[in-house]
Amino acid sequence: MGKQDAIQILSKSTNGTLELDQQALKSVLETSWDKPTAVISICGEKRKGKSFMINLLIHHLTENLEKKLLGKLFNQTLEPTFEWRGGQTRNTEGIWITSSPITLETKQGPVNLYVMDTQGMFDNKTSKQEADQIFTLATLMSSVLVFNLFRQIQSNDIEHLTYWTRIANWVGNEQSSSSLQNLVLLIRDFPHQSLGYGVEGGKKYISLLERDLSESSGSEEVSNNVKDLQKLYPNVGAFAMPAPGSKIMRGSAAVKPIKIKDIDKKFRHNACKLFKELTTDLSPLLLNQSPMTGSSLYDYVLKCSERILTKEMPHSKDLSEHVADQWLNDYIAGAVNDYRDKMHKVLEHFYDEFSDLQKVHEKEKTSRIHQFEKISKFGKSDALAEARVLIEEQLDKQFEKMSYHVRELSEARQREETYKKEITNLRQRVPPNSEDVALFNVRV
Structure with missing residues (x-):
């Protein structure tokens, strides 16, 4: 397969707002119009090597990069699909995607894979709302989302990631029953060599992080955010990645091909492991529990972008509250439905006194209140307190209706x-x- 090209599908319009290029998106997905489609994307802070890593993935998939990375063809170069350069100036703007799919053979059959690069977050040129919009759209389009982190996982990283993921989950379910699939926390330039690298190093680091959080002040919120991510994504993993080497890290202001021999050996080995982790058993995007094709993905992105990329979209604070309210409403409805199902089963064979049924009700209500108090919750403390009272009231009302006879x-x-x-x-x-x-x- 020849060199891949990248096409920009999200950029700033003349009036300064982000705009989806529908024609560009359609031209990219038309090749996969009736075929199962998957997307691997990378997001994270600016100037931390996102584009470099995603370029390596493309070459791994298209040019048998594994042989190169493992020591052969040392003088070969990696021609970038996504523009990459060293330095501190932001390079990628908006969202870019490969112009044509890479067909992978999976257990579910052939899947057409696209690779996506996103604008770096947390710089003085990107507003909070723009970051929300970019990350939300990228998340909704991703079978596998790689969140690029530098050296460690910090509380604000998890806070932002959880917030953006909840927005994406809310927007997606507002359009139809979509589901987030895989999240990989890629820890770059991992400093804890004693823990090792790769998946095992990532697991050990997460375990240490959870232990440290349990012993530090303010750790409950971070721990809750981690639990939120684990509930929103069926699969959450961490991958510890060594530094790519001094020549790559110094980089250049100019865009130059990268020579294989300039990449550190440990990095080359672990890059192969990472890419296998990302692509082994890759599943297409899901919509209403069915695999998305290029056509359904195109329609889905258009519908979601209408909600995300508009002036009517609430500012981050308002949207956060809206998402929190939506989550609480969904949780309360779920608790009531679960209670109703349980009590229906009890009443099918209930011949005792009303006082005995009251005891069952109190037990079931207490169980659901305890469950609400234990789980990680999304929202302000006063809203959570009101939700607790509302759960009790709703369950009492259900009991009144169901226990009348x-x-x-x-x-x-x-x-x-x-x-x-x-x-x-x-x-x-x-x-x-x-x-x-x-x-x-x-x-x-």
Whole structure:
């Protein structure tokens, strides 16, 4: 396969707002119009080697790079698909994607793969809303999202990632039943050599991070954010990556081909491992539990971009609150449905007293309140407190509706018992052998 080209699908318009190039996107996806389609994308802070890494992935897939990286063809160069250069000036702007797919054979059959590069975050030229829009759109388009981190995972990295992921999840489900799939935390220039590199190094680092967080102040929020990511993504992993070598790190202001021999040996070996991790058992994007084709992905991106890339899109603070409200509403509805299903099963074979059913209700309600208190939650403390009260109220209302006939039957039984006791008392008050006994029994 020849050298891949990149096409920009998201850029700034003349009025300064981000704009999706629908024609460019369609021209890219037309090759995969009726074929299962997947996208691997990379996001993260500016000037931390995102484009360099994604270029290596493309060459790995298209030019048998593994042989080159493992020591052969040392004098060969890597022609970049996505523009790359060293220095501190931002290079990638908006979102770029490979112009044609790379067909991979998977367990599910052939999948057409596209690779996507995104504008670096957290610079003085990118507004908060632009970062929200870029990351949200990239997340929605990705079968595998690689979040590029430098040396370590910091609390603000996880905070931003969780926030953006929740927005993407909300926007996607607003259009249809979409699902996020795979998240890889790529830790670049990993300094903890004693932990090793690759997947195992990433696992050990995450374990140490969780331990450190449990012992530090303010760790609960970070821990909750990590749990949120694990719930939003079916697969979350970390990969520890060594530095690429001094020649690559120094880079150049000019765009020059990179020679294989300039890349550090450890980096070459681990790059091969990473690329296998990203592409082995790769699944196409899913929409309503069905694989997306190029056509359905195109329609889906257009619908989502209408919600994301508009002046009507709330600012980050408002959107965060909206997403939090949506999450709380969804959680409450889920808790009520779960309670209702459980109580229906109980009532199918319930013949005891109403007081016994009340005990079951209190037990089920307490269980769901405890569950709400334990899980990681998204929203302000006052909203969470209100949600807790609302869960109790909703469950009590459900109990009132569902237990009506049980309460009526129980009250009827109580009236019958009271009536029997009154009859017994009256009989005891009538003297034995009294002429009135027969008359009393007839009246009763």
